[in-house]
Each structure stands twice: as structure tokens, then as C-alpha cells.
Amino acid sequence: MKTGSESPIIVLGARLLSPFIMLFGLYVIFHGHYSPGGGFQGGALLAASVLLMRVASGTQISSLMVKESLTTPLGVVGVLIYFGTGLLAFLMGGDFLDYGALPIPGLSPEYLRYTGILIIEIGVGLAVMMVMILLYDKMATGEEEVE
Amino acid sequence: MYWEFELILFVFLLLVGLVALEVKDLLVSVVMLSAFSFTMALMFTSMGAVDVGFTEAVVGAGVTGILFLIALYQTTQKSKD
Numbered sequence: 309m310k311t312g313s314e315s316p317i318i319v320l321g322a323r324l325l326s327p328f329i330m331l332f333g334l335y336v337i338f339h340g341h342y343s344p345g346g347g348f349q350g351g352a353l354l355a356a357s358v359l360l361m362r363v364a365s366g367t368q369i370s371s372l373m374v375k376e377s378l379t380t381p382l383g384v385v386g387v388l389i390y391f392g393t394g395l396l397a398f399l400m401g402g403d404f405l406d407y408g409a410l411p412i413p414g415l416s417p418e419y420l421r422y423t424g425i426l427i428i429e430i431g432v433g434l435a436v437m438m439v440m441i442l443l444y445d446k447m448a449t450g451e452e453e454v455e
Numbered sequence: 456m457y458w459e460f461e462l463i464l465f466v467f468l469l470l471v472g473l474v475a476l477e478v479k480d481l482l483v484s485v486v487m488l489s490a491f492s493f494t495m496a497l498m499f500t501s502m503g504a505v506d507v508g509f510t511e512a513v514v515g516a517g518v519t520g521i522l523f524l525i526a527l528y529q530t531t532q533k534s535k536d
Binding site: 336344345346348349352353355356359360363440443444447448450 | 505506509510513514517518521522524525526529
């Protein structure tokens with residue numbers, strides 16, 4: 309799967325479609341706390357936009373969007389955002405993942421919960437996106453590493 | 456109240472599932488499984504579970520199809536009967 313498709317029509321179609329899928333994924337993540345959707349679905353949409361480019365044009369061209377060596381560190385960063393937010397609330401005197409105890413100045417408790425869920429969903433979306441791209445990369449290059 | 460719509464979806468679901476099971480070409484089978492997932496997503500949405508339908512449409516019809524496709528291209532078909 310290194311070479312990808314030869315047809316310029318498929319590559320052009322994927323290039324046209326990919327940014328809109330990515331924009332919709334960002335919309336789903338940032339509106340996840342008061343409408344259907346959320347971190348997992350938005351992250352899967354973001355991953356789908358990158359995977360579409362990888363299927364259509366091969367790994368070499370589409371690694372301009374997300375480098376293969378970048379997937380594991382960014383996935384770890386996503387998990388750390390999730391865990392760090394929960395632990396920060398725990399250390400500030402609340403329960404684990406109690407967004408009302410987050411130390412953000414100038415916000416009422418309702419807006420603290422609102423912002424806390426948004427931070428959690430950004431972390432979940434980043435982790436899901438990167439792990440799905442990592443699965444694809446490992447499956448696409450798995451044969452060559454064995455030889 | 457949407458029973459006509461759901462009946463059409465059920466019939467289409469059975470048809471797509473049978474084609475995915477019985478067809479010889481595995482690429483056709485993968486595409487039919489994606490269509491199956493998308494029909495399931497429409498049914499979840501018509502039953503009121505928008506969040507579940509959303510997840511089914513994104514993961515079942517999008518990412519799983521791509522992963523099946525990669526697995527298909529990484530393996531070779533030895534027998535030609």
C-alpha cells in the first residue's frame with residue numbers, strides 16, 4: 309500500500325472531500341456537550357478524513373497531513389489531557405473528574421463544568437484519532453517489517 | 456409511527472446481509488458490510504438513538520470498512536476455483 313492509487317480523479321476527489329470531513333469532525337467535538345456526538349465520534353471523523361487520503365494517495369503523500377512517527381506521541385498526549393484534567397480536579401479537593409473543582413479563575417461552577425467537559429472531549433478526540441491512524445499504519449506496513 | 460420507513464430498512468438490511476454472506480468476491484462483501492452498517496445507523500436514528508446511530512455510521516461504515524480493505528489487500532488469494 310505504499311504506492312496508492314494511480315488515478316488522479318480519485319486523488320482529487322479525496323483531496324476535495326477530506327477537509328470537509330475534518331471540519332465536520334471539529335464541529336462534532338466542539339458541540340459534543342449539548343448535541344449528539346462527542347469526543348469519540350469527532351475523533352473517528354478526524355481519523356476518517358486522514359485515512360481517506362491515505363487510502364487514496366498512499367502513505368507517502370498523506371504523511372504530509374499526519375506523520376507516521378507522530379501518531380503514538382499525540383495519542384499519549386490525548387490520554388494525558390484526559391487523565392490530567394481528572395487528576396487536577398482530584399488534587400484541588402474534589403472527586404476524580406469533578407469539573408466543578410478545576411482551578412480556572414473567573415468562572416462560575418456551571419461554566420467550569422461546561423469547560424471541563426470540553427477539555428475532556430478534546431483529549432478523547434485526539435487519542436481516538438491518533439490510535440485509529442496508528443492501527444491503519446501498522447496494518448499497512450506490517451508485512452514489510454516481518455521480512 | 457415510522458413503520459413503513461422501518462419496514463423498508465429491515466428488508467434492505469436482510470438483503471444486504473444475505474448478499475454479504477453469499478457473494479464470492481470479498482471486496483463486494485466488504486462494501487456490503489459497509490452498507491449494512493449504514494442501514495443500521497439509519498434504523499438507530501429512526502428509533503431515536505441519534506448518538507448510537509452517529510457512532511455506527513462513523514465507525515461501522517467508515518473506519519471498519521477501510522480496515523477490512525487493508526486486511527484484504529495485505530493477504531493473498533492462493534486458490535482460483
